[in-house]
Amino acid sequence: xxxxxxxxxxxxxxxxxxxxxxxxxxxxxxxxxxxxxxxxxxxxxxxxxxxxxxxxxxxxxxxxxxxxxxxxxxxxxxxxxxxxxxxxxxxxxxxxxxxxxxxxxxxxxxxxxxxxxxxxxxxxxxxxxxxxxxxxxxxxxxxxxxxxxxxxxxxxxxxxxxxxxxxxxxxxxxxxxxxxxxxxxxxxxxxxxxxxxxxxxxxxxxxxxxxxxxxxxxxxxxxxxxxxxxxxxxxxxxxxxxxxxxxxxxxxxxxxxxxxxxxxxxxxxxxxxxxxxxx
Amino acid sequence: xxxxxxxxxxxxxxxxxxxxxxxxxxxxxxxxxxxxxxxxxxxxxxxxxxxxxxxxxxxxxxxxxxxxxxxxxxxxxxxxxxxxxxxxxxxxxxxxxxxxxxxxxxxxxxxxxxxxxxxxxxxxxxxxxxxxxxxxxxxxxxxxxxxxxxxxxxxxxxxxxxxxxxxxxxxxxxxxxxxxxxxxxxxxxxxxxxxxxxxxxxxxxxxxxxxxxxxxxxxxxxxxxxxxxxxxxxxxxxxxxxxxxxxxxxxxxxxxxxxxxxxxxxxxxxxxx
Numbered sequence: 001x002x003x004x005x006x007x008x009x010x011x012x013x014x015x016x017x018x019x020x021x022x023x024x025x026x027x028x029x030x031x032x033x034x035x036x037x038x039x040x041x042x043x044x045x046x047x048x049x050x051x052x053x054x055x056x057x058x059x060x061x062x063x064x065x066x067x068x069x070x071x072x073x074x075x076x077x078x079x080x081x082x083x084x085x086x087x088x089x090x091x092x093x094x095x096x097x098x099x100x101x102x103x104x105x106x107x108x109x110x111x112x113x114x115x116x117x118x119x120x121x122x123x124x125x126x127x128x129x130x131x132x133x134x135x136x137x138x139x140x141x142x143x144x145x146x147x148x149x150x151x152x153x154x155x156x157x158x159x160x161x162x163x164x165x166x167x168x169x170x171x172x173x174x175x176x177x178x179x180x181x182x183x184x185x186x187x188x189x190x191x192x193x194x195x196x197x198x199x200x201x202x203x204x205x206x207x208x209x210x211x212x213x214x215x216x217x218x219x220x221x222x223x224x225x226x227x228x229x230x231x232x233x234x235x236x237x238x239x240x241x242x243x244x245x246x247x248x249x250x251x252x253x254x255x256x257x258x259x260x261x262x263x264x265x266x267x268x269x270x271x272x273x274x275x276x277x278x279x
Numbered sequence: 280x281x282x283x284x285x286x287x288x289x290x291x292x293x294x295x296x297x298x299x300x301x302x303x304x305x306x307x308x309x310x311x312x313x314x315x316x317x318x319x320x321x322x323x324x325x326x327x328x329x330x331x332x333x334x335x336x337x338x339x340x341x342x343x344x345x346x347x348x349x350x351x352x353x354x355x356x357x358x359x360x361x362x363x364x365x366x367x368x369x370x371x372x373x374x375x376x377x378x379x380x381x382x383x384x385x386x387x388x389x390x391x392x393x394x395x396x397x398x399x400x401x402x403x404x405x406x407x408x409x410x411x412x413x414x415x416x417x418x419x420x421x422x423x424x425x426x427x428x429x430x431x432x433x434x435x436x437x438x439x440x441x442x443x444x445x446x447x448x449x450x451x452x453x454x455x456x457x458x459x460x461x462x463x464x465x466x467x468x469x470x471x472x473x474x475x476x477x478x479x480x481x482x483x484x485x486x487x488x489x490x491x492x493x494x495x496x497x498x499x500x501x502x503x504x505x506x507x508x509x510x511x512x513x514x515x516x517x518x519x520x521x522x523x524x525x526x527x528x529x530x531x532x533x534x535x536x537x538x539x540x541x542x543x544x545x546x547x548x549x550x551x552x
Contacts, residue, residue, distance in 0.1 A: 181371075183364065183366050183367075183368040184368055184369070184370050184371065186330055186364070186368050187362075187364065187367075187368035187369060187370065187381075187437075188370075188381060188384060189330060189357070190328055190330060190357060190360070190362040190364075190368075191357065191358065191361075191362075191381060191382050191383075191384050191385050191437070191438075191441055192354045192355060192356075192357035192358035192384065192385025192441075193354070193381070193384040193385060193392075194354060194384075194389060196389040196392075197384045197387075197389060197392045200389070200392055200393055201370055201373070201377075201381050201384065201392070202370065205370050205371070205372040205373050206370075206371070206372065208372070
């Protein structure tokens with residue numbers, strides 16, 4: 001052994017009285033530990049160098065920001081603006097509801113497939129891959145693709161949100177499924193129940209509270225996402241926001257942003273309350 | 280009735296839990312399996328309904344070899360074997376009624392199971408069995424509200440509602456206090472006699488085996504070392520099962536010797552430095 005401590009320890013173990021102790025490290029030894037830490041430090045420095053933020057840009061940006069702020073105030077809440085915000089917001093919320101309902105329905109079988117204890121290995125890998133792909137792509141990236149596929153409008157946004165849902169929902173539900181008490185499933189297996197019956201009786205009752213909680217949570221996320229996918233033309237309040245910027249109606253933009261913040265916060269509060277109730 | 284021949288089980292870790300077990304359960308007898316922890320008692324029970332897949336050998340119930348069935352045939356075979364578990368294995372979040380009726384799932388379509396569409400006569404017998412096992416009136420309680428003894432009664436009710444040809448029982452009392460253990464064993468063996476169902480029961484409290492079973496099988500290190508009536512289970516037989524043939528005094532003496540000799544070795548080491 002190269003560890004210099006071992007020899008000493010051996011000598012000291014004679015007579016059964018150890019006097020020194022070091023906390024076991026997760027790394028092989030100290031050298032590797034410090035090597036890894038310095039690698040992380042260098043990586044951060046390299047990232048900053050790649051970006052090279054220039055102070056002049058930062059200062060210029062501040063000026064533009066303040067001039068934007070001054071044109072934004074006061075926010076435009078005229079009756080016409082309210083009407084347009086209302087229509088856009090309603091579309092966003094409708095998108096989030098449809099996307100959550102369909103997204104959760106397709107996520108449930110994917111979650112079962114991605115639970116190592118419930119399915120054979122090949123199926124597990126397929127399930128995990130679907131989750132990973134869905135997770136890798138941001139709602140906005142998906143929306144860019146779906147807008148190209150089905151054209152501008154809320155349909156593109158809904159499809160993007162549906163595709164993004166399993167990445168969150170199926171992943172967390174599959175983790176919950178992997179933690180179930182297998183004995184309850186064995187009980188159903190022992191009476192001669194089919195695989196579906198084992199899922200319905202032995203597994204589902206154990207995860208249903210969590211499933212409801214995750215659905216509400218995902219809905220909350222989808223409300224937030226549905227307000228932003230409009231930026232790339234996929235429907236909802238985001239389209240209204242983008243148009244207002246294009247027409248330099250910054251006071252209207254601010255009104256929209258304020259409403260988005262209010263709706264998202266309201267959704268988050270409702271979601272938190274509802275999830276606490278269920279669990 | 281049930282005939283186990285040369286049953287072997289080697290786990291994927293390489294541990295041999297059963298090394299060629301042969302035994303029979305005939306008529307309506309209650310047979311208990313006793314033995315020290317790790318002897319393979321639970322593995323043996325679970326190999327009968329193949330919740331644990333056996334490595335080789337055969338398990339024949341009513342002329343059909345359980346070890347060589349297709350998935351569908353195995354499910355049908357399991358309907359004939361009621362199982363009662365050590366940790367009850369009831370569905371905690373479902374009602375007592377749903378748990379008892381789940382004993383009929385093997386006879387129901389998935390769709391009927393999903394809609395909880397149970398046969399009226401099954402519901403009727405479920406009520407009767409709940410009364411019989413002493414938890415009548417609790418059908419709408421969730422299982423997680425019940426005590427251990429009540430849970431095991433529900434477990435018995437579920438197994439009996441299967442109308443099985445044999446009851447497989449895995450350590451039914453080890454999660455229960457001594458008082459409840461006797462009550463549950465009493466109930467279990469009584470019902471088995473009333474319904475004329477043979478029982479294969481795996482138990483570690485020898486007194487319970489002596490009191491409630493017709494025949495005792497002793498399992499040690501995956502092998503059967505005793506097979507006889509409770510009267511035949513004398514001190515020598517117990518030594519064979521629990522202490523590999525040594526009497527308690529001999530075993531104590533042996534471990535004393537081991538301790539002493541290792542102490543001497545330590546002293547030797549210290550002196551040599």
